[in-house]
Amino acid sequence: MSPQIIPRPGILDISPYVGGDSKIAGVDRIIKLASNEGPFGPSPLAIEAMKTAASSAHRYPDGGALALREAIAKRFGLDVERIVCGAGSDQLLSLLTYSYAGPGDEVLYTEHGFLIYPIAAKAAGATPVKAPETNLRTDVDALLDAVTDKTRIVFIANPNNPTGTYLSHAELTALRAGLPDDVLLVIDAAYAEFVGRNDYTPGTELVDAGQNTVMTRTFSKLFALGGLRVGWGYFPSEIADVLNRVREPFNVSVMGQAAGIASMQDVAFQQKCFEHNLSWIAKTEAALHDLGIETTASVGNFVLARFGEVSTAERADAFLRERGIIVRRVASYGLPDCLRISMGTADEMEAFLATMRAFMGASQ
Numbered sequence: 001m002s003p004q005i006i007p008r009p010g011i012l013d014i015s016p017y018v019g020g021d022s023k024i025a026g027v028d029r030i031i032k033l034a035s036n037e038g039p040f041g042p043s044p045l046a047i048e049a050m051k052t053a054a055s056s057a058h059r060y061p062d063g064g065a066l067a068l069r070e071a072i073a074k075r076f077g078l079d080v081e082r083i084v085c086g087a088g089s090d091q092l093l094s095l096l097t098y099s100y101a102g103p104g105d106e107v108l109y110t111e112h113g114f115l116i117y118p119i120a121a122k123a124a125g126a127t128p129v130k131a132p133e134t135n136l137r138t139d140v141d142a143l144l145d146a147v148t149d150k151t152r153i154v155f156i157a158n159p160n161n162p163t164g165t166y167l168s169h170a171e172l173t174a175l176r177a178g179l180p181d182d183v184l185l186v187i188d189a190a191y192a193e194f195v196g197r198n199d200y201t202p203g204t205e206l207v208d209a210g211q212n213t214v215m216t217r218t219f220s221k222l223f224a225l226g227g228l229r230v231g232w233g234y235f236p237s238e239i240a241d242v243l244n245r246v247r248e249p250f251n252v253s254v255m256g257q258a259a260g261i262a263s264m265q266d267v268a269f270q271q272k273c274f275e276h277n278l279s280w281i282a283k284t285e286a287a288l289h290d291l292g293i294e295t296t297a298s299v300g301n302f303v304l305a306r307f308g309e310v311s312t313a314e315r316a317d318a319f320l321r322e323r324g325i326i327v328r329r330v331a332s333y334g335l336p337d338c339l340r341i342s343m344g345t346a347d348e349m350e351a352f353l354a355t356m357r358a359f360m361g362a363s364q
């Protein structure tokens with residue numbers, strides 16, 4: 001018998017990430033509100049840029065993604081040298097974990113935090129540790145209480161997925177101030193572009209203030225390029241240098257770079273997506289409240305509906321699916337009585353809300 005090839009400890013403890021469904025057997029017309037994708041598709045300028053780039057797809061991309069980084073730096077007023085791009089921000093989250101945590105180390109995240117954090121921690125051989133949340137919000141004190149001398153990284157999604165809640169600038173600053181200086185704070189700001197609150201900050205100034213805080217962002221959400229896998233982050237120079245050593249040399253494709261540049265420059269499209277989202281978040285939460293369903297005041301591009309009973313959430317999900325509407329069950333996030341609904345087009349949202357009214361009417 002040949003010897004068994006065994007992966008490193010931790011690897012087989014990983015439950016593979018399961019994305020939102022996009023098909024229902026036997027249903028032709030699907031309304032997919034399950035993966036926080038852009039309701040309008042990519043920016044028309046991005047589609048044009050991809051068409052143009054297609055004819056140079058035989059060439060390797062610019063490994064440094066310089067033009068893309070310049071477009072990001074210009075849009076957000078950042079230092080181009082400290083931006084690193086990735087194949088989705090997920091890649092950057094993983095590379096940060098592999099670079100700064102390993103066996104014996106702890107990686108801290110919040111109770112209903114994004115599932116990529118424990119996956120990356122286990123893949124790196126480190127131990128994921130969850131800190132409790134309070135009322136489905138990140139609890140800074142609980143996070144700080146969970147820090148030990150083994151803690152190497154703290155991940156916080158701000159705003160968080162799937163809760164949609166956020167930490168204010170003051171709370172985020174207090175978190176950084178309360179953490180030991182040798183603990184890396186990763187602010188995953190995948191939904192930053194959707195937040196319309198004046199006490200919110202994506203975290204740029206915390207990155208600039210020291211050597212131990214990073215911020216990751218993505219083209220998958222507001223910029224609506226999830227299928228291309230393009231993300232970026234803003235880092236202290238030492239950490240940008242580490243990521244540039246460990247990342248694959250051509251981690252962002254020719255098409256991804258071209259579409260990323262065009263959508264970063266299409267500010268009118270960004271504004272349209274932002275306004276559509278803000279108005280539908282408000283309408284959706286109000287309509288659910290009218291039906292007696294609670295929500296967390298979401299600042300992302302999705303609403304978290306709380307049914308109270310697990311069985312009601314399950315029945316609502318089944319009722320929606322039978323009518324071709326796919327939302328997201330979030331039991332794997334410790335929220336079995338909730339459903340997460342991504343904001344779609346106006347027609348899709350009207351159809352979702354009509355179906356929810358029918359469901360609640362039918363269950364009275």
Ligand SMILES: *Cc1c(COP(=O)(O)O)cnc(C)c1O
Nearest residue numbers: 088089090114161190218220231
């Ligand atoms: C969607 C999402 C991301 C972004 O993932 P990409 O790899 O950039 O597509 C990161 N963090 C959170 C919390 C998300 O919900």
